Amino acid sequence: MKVTFPHLGSMYIFCKAIAETAGIEYVLPRPTSNRTREIGEYSTNESVCLPLKIILGNFVEALEDGADTIIMVGSGPPCRLGLYDRIIKIVLKDMGHDFRWLTIPGIFNWQAFMQNHEETKELRKELSFANFAKFPFAILMGWKKMNWCEHLEKTAARIRAMAIRPNEVDHMLEHTLEAIDKAGTMSSLSKAGKEGLEAFESVEKNKRPPLKVMMVGEVYTIMEPSINMDVEKRLGHLGVIVERSSYFSTHIRKGSRLDRKLLKKRKQFLDNAGRYLKYDVGAECNFSVAETIQAADEGYDGVVHVYPFSCMPENNAASVLSIAGPDLNIPILPVVIDRQDMGLRIDTQLEAFVDVLRWRKQGQIL
Ligand code: SF4
Known part of the structure; x- marks a missing residue:
């Protein structure tokens, strides 16, 4: 099983951390490009929302790169987002792609749990005991990484506006997010985050x-x-x-x-x-x-x-x-x-x- 997921800001660090820590193979979606957007545009009609087109393009590129299982975040009515998972699935099938699908419910209720249980029936057979055992820690690792990413992004947004050279802040953020992404333990994660915050504070600010x-x-x-x-x-x-x-x-x-x-x-x-x-x-x-x-x-x-x-x-x-x-x-x-x-x-x-x-x-x- 090779899972993939949509691109959404630094969310990939969260998803990647869960997959890596739990020992599940994954394909990181390529950064969104004009090609990604065009794939979505040519495969849907013009009334479809832009996010759906981009997410569809992300999935096509990930399937080209070897993914076979798509994990998509679900939602509910009244917005069209509530239908994204169903529509994307149909379009991808029409395009001739072969894949398995798993929806992470937007709201965790009983109905969502049952749907999730059904969808993961086949997938669960491919996971080992070790995968399951590591899963709680994997979620924790992903959650911690996500919190660090968001804290760093918020801090960068504040410091960037005061920095004499805002480009410096952009590079620091990029570098720190990379370090957060690579961190394999809780202590290396917290070290990477703290170093990033210290670097931001050292930036020369204007008056x-x-x-x-x-x-x-x-x-x-x-x-x-x-x-x-x-x-x-x-x-x-x-x-x-x-x-x-x-x-x-x-x-x-x-x-x-x-x-x-x-x-x-x-x-x-x-x-x-x-x-x-x-x-x-x-x-x-x-x-x-x-x-x-x-x-x-x-x-x-x-x-x-x-x-x-x-x-x-x-x-x-x-x-x-x-x-x-x-x-x-x-x-x-x-x-x-x-x-x-x-x-x-x-x-x-x-x-x-x-x-x-x-x-x-x-x-x-x-
Ligand atoms: S909020 Fe709803 S209508 Fe707007 S882009 Fe998202 S899914 Fe489409």
Whole structure:
């Protein structure tokens, strides 16, 4: 058995750690490229969401590289994401690929457990006792690595905005994530993480106070830098700290329903969004609105709203935000991702937005 999984930011480090520690063979999906995107585009129709096309492309490339078992994260209605696993499976079969499929449920309930039990029936026969025995530690290792990755990414986003040479921070982050990925024991993992944090703190900083924006929007687009044209990094280079609530661990904690504090916070978010939305539109729509309200309340300088061109919930959120922005007196930049996106276009948009934020901060415009 050779498993593969989708590409989503640094999530591959988590998946790889579990597979390696449990002794399961895997194929790392290739970094998302134009070819990946084109495979997805040519094999689906134009109304299909961009994330589905990219994930499909990732899987095709991984199957070409020898994978035979696909592990996909599932979800539920009302958004189209709830159908991703079924659609991708059908498209891949139509394309003539031979593979086994395993859905990791988006919400861990009894029904999901039964489906998972059924899907893993054949796969379990290929695993040895040693694989099973190592599995709890493998999950722990993956979880720890993911937490380190996210902590380092958040720290890098803060330091990058203040650094005299932001490129240095990018290299440090890359280098530290590599070390986290390679760490084979808990102690080497924590050593790699701490060294990364120390390196960030040693960076030479400028005196200009950084701006702070909240990044809201569609989960996949927010978390995968190759899709969002590295908005977080680009803003960091312009002196802006980017904060976001969507991390892979957030969604695992949400799905497991064990983190009561997080669930309470999400419920509170939905209540807050009620000021503009009287029902749950689906996916992250209401959260994009709620996080914008939160950003305004907490004195953020602006909000960047990132979403794919044909994303139904986030197009709804965009309409609401066009009213909420002036109402809450907070600038909102919609970054709509589609096929034609070029780095230059994004740079122009971001630079103009950051100018506006600085002028507002200096009191030159209201
Ligand atoms: S949130 Fe948007 S992009 Fe994601 S599945 Fe739903 S419609 Fe598609």
